[in-house]
Amino acid sequence: MYFIVASFRRYVTAMIVYFVSTEYITEKYLNKGINLFLFALGIDVFATGYQNLVLKLHPDFCNGIFGTYGYNNAMQGMFCSIISAIAMVYYIDKKWSKFKMIYALGTSCVICAFSEIKAFYILIITLFVIVLLFRCNNSKLRKKISSFIVIGVLLLYIAYKILERVFPENLATFFDLSHYMLYEKYGAHGGAGRLNNIQYIYNDVFKKNIFETLIGQGLGSVENEFVYTIGKLFVSFGVIGVMLLLGWVLYLFFKCMKKAKESSENLIEAVILVMIVISSFLWNSLFTQMTYIIFWLLGINNINLSVMQAKGNGELK
Numbered sequence: 001m002y003f004i005v006a007s008f009r010r011y012v013t014a015m016i017v018y019f020v021s022t023e024y025i026t027e028k029y030l031n032k033g034i035n036l037f038l039f040a041l042g043i044d045v046f047a048t049g050y051q052n053l054v055l056k057l058h059p060d061f062c063n064g065i066f067g068t069y070g071y072n073n074a075m076q077g078m079f080c081s082i083i084s085a086i087a088m089v090y091y092i093d094k095k096w097s098k099f100k101m102i103y104a105l106g107t108s109c110v111i112c113a114f115s116e117i118k119a120f121y122i123l124i125i126t127l128f129v130i131v132l133l134f135r136c137n138n139s140k141l142r143k144k145i146s147s148f149i150v151i152g153v154l155l156l157y158i159a160y161k162i163l164e165r166v167f168p169e170n171l172a173t174f175f176d177l178s179h180y181m182l183y184e185k186y187g188a189h190g191g192a193g194r195l196n197n198i199q200y201i202y203n204d205v206f207k208k209n210i211f212e213t214l215i216g217q218g219l220g221s222v223e224n225e226f227v228y229t230i231g232k233l234f235v236s237f238g239v240i241g242v243m244l245l246l247g248w249v250l251y252l253f254f255k256c257m258k259k260a261k262e263s264s265e266n267l268i269e270a271v272i273l274v275m276i277v278i279s280s281f282l283w284n285s286l287f288t289q290m291t292y293i294i295f296w297l298l299g300i301n302n303i304n305l306s307v308m309q310a311k312g313n314g315e316l317k
Contacts, residue, residue, distance in 0.1 A: 008219055017292055018299055021296045021300070025296070030300055037293075038103070041079075041107050041108065045064070047065055048062050048076075049110075059116030063115060074279075076112070081127070081279070083104050084108045085271045087100070089268050092135050098151075101151075105151075108120070127275060130270070197234070200231075205235055213238055215237070216234065216240075218236060229281075229285060229287065230280045252301070256273070259301070266301050272297055
């Protein structure tokens with residue numbers, strides 16, 4: 001019963017936060033929220049460093065403001081990814097200074113190095129490519145993006161050196177395909193890893209039952225036994241539930257794409273939506289405490305002033 005109530009609370013809260021944000025959020029309160037995130041990021045980098053370097057905790061438990069009692073890497077990684085996405089878009093759109101962008105990206109890279117969140121670096125590279133596709137349309141922006149790439153490579157190198165010292169064994173796995181695939185399938189122990197979540201649930205939980213595969217086993221069934229969002233969703237709601245969520249995400253993504261070239265906020269939301277799909281296979285990051293931040297930001301597609309105002313003032317050409 002506890003897990004049914006807990007799961008129901010997350011899903012209902014997500015929808016309430018999204019619809020309230022869509023109706024009432026303004027650019028003023030969005031900026032206040034983002035500034036609060038940046039303040040929390042500063043505390044987070046010191047807390048994570050202290051947990052790793054002073055307390056000598058395992059990186060899986062060095063989660064800064066998200067605590068040390070459990071595997072909260074997912075919330076840490078999602079938090080840093082969201083701030084990094086905002087930093088990329090706002091810097092390229094001339095809404096943030098270079099210093100502010102470096103602070104946001106730099107601290108995020110360092111935090112994820114101390115927490116050994118390797119997937120974060122792949123994720124932000126992917127997000128940067130998406131931003132690039134929407135913004136690389138003139139010579140001034142190309143120069144700005146070139147400087148961004150140089151800074152990004154430097155920050156990634158620093159993060160790599162930190163990872164090299166913090167967790168060299170896992171870093172080696174990251175660059176070996178066969179070892180990586182074994183690692184993501186939980187090695188010889190079996191289980192639902194990142195690469196075999198769906199397969200494992202279909203074979204070992206649903207026992208290849210078509211009816212259960214379509215509709216799942218319901219809220220709170222055995223979802224607590226699975227680590228990643230995609231596994232929790234699949235075992236609870238089956239193929240139909242996963243496809244409904246994916247359909248909603250795609251609807252929002254294409255809606256944002258229409259205004260992404262004129263609106264910083266629509267581009268940020270489009271990037272976050274891509275992040276949601278990818279991270280669902282990497283982490284348990286969607287229906288957790290991060291629900292409130294994620295779905296709050298998904299309501300910003302009605303704020304479309306940033307880039308258009310800049311163009312009107314002659315700042316973007």
